[in-house]
Amino acid sequence: MTPFQNASLWIDAENAQDPNSEIYESKTYPKELLYSNRMYERLLDFHPDASEAVQIASKAQHICRWKVARESYPMDRVGYLKWREDLKKFHAKLTAEILEKAGYPQAFIDRVSFLIEKKLLKKDEETQLLEDVICLVFLEYYLDPFVHKHDTEKLKNIILKTWNKMSDKGHQEALKINYTDANLQLIKDALGL
Structure with a gap:
């Protein structure tokens, strides 16, 4: 091996x-x-x-x-x-x-x-890649459980913080995730889209 x-x-x-x-x-x-x-x-x-x-x-x-x-x-x-x-x-x-x-x-x-x-986030390409993946996994699998625990303003804040850690390529990938209609709307509201 x-x-x-x-x-x-x-x-x-x-x-x-x-x-x-x-x-x-x-x-x-x-x-x-x-x-x-x-x-x-x-x-x-x-x-x-x-x-x-x-x-x-x-x-x-x-x-x-x-x-x-x-x-x-x-x-x-x-x-x-x-x-x-x-x-x-x-x-x-x-x-x-x-x-x-x-x-x-x-x-x-x-x-x-x-x-x-996660050293040199935004500066080190591989650290950024790892952070993008962390954020994508969160948005795909763990956002929905959060939605049932927190109020809308807190959720918008969490989404915005997550988004701000990601690269442009990460953002493009995040928008391809198959969210529920409500969660997609929440993301759009948080990002002002």
Whole structure:
């Protein structure tokens, strides 16, 4: 097996341990394994010639996310931002350990960590690609559950923040997603289209 195949299997094995589950098309999945698969599939669909580093970063974006509970941080904006920052470091560290075990050189491991930590967004092409994929996966699979939890103004704010992180190519792809009529209208209202 190649280092990539081993790393992919080990990332999947970690995410398969998620005690949280999600039902998709009548099948139950460990939540982060499903997210990882969605990220990887969306990346290959959106940018088929993505580098191996971006492919791994897409799969490991939320690796073992459940182990760093949101509730263990203050439930305010500062606590949320600190949780998100710590999560990025946690995901990068865990992925680096897997990549080392798979036999990747340090320079490659450092690059994947750089991507997972989303450094130089808008400046680094691959960081931007990964962010586009994160936003596309959110809009396709996770916007609808948000719609049922939040009021319209908060949703518009979330959509606008998501949109502002994306590239023009990401925007074009986002408008091709098959939304419900209500969600498409919400997106258009948020963006002033």
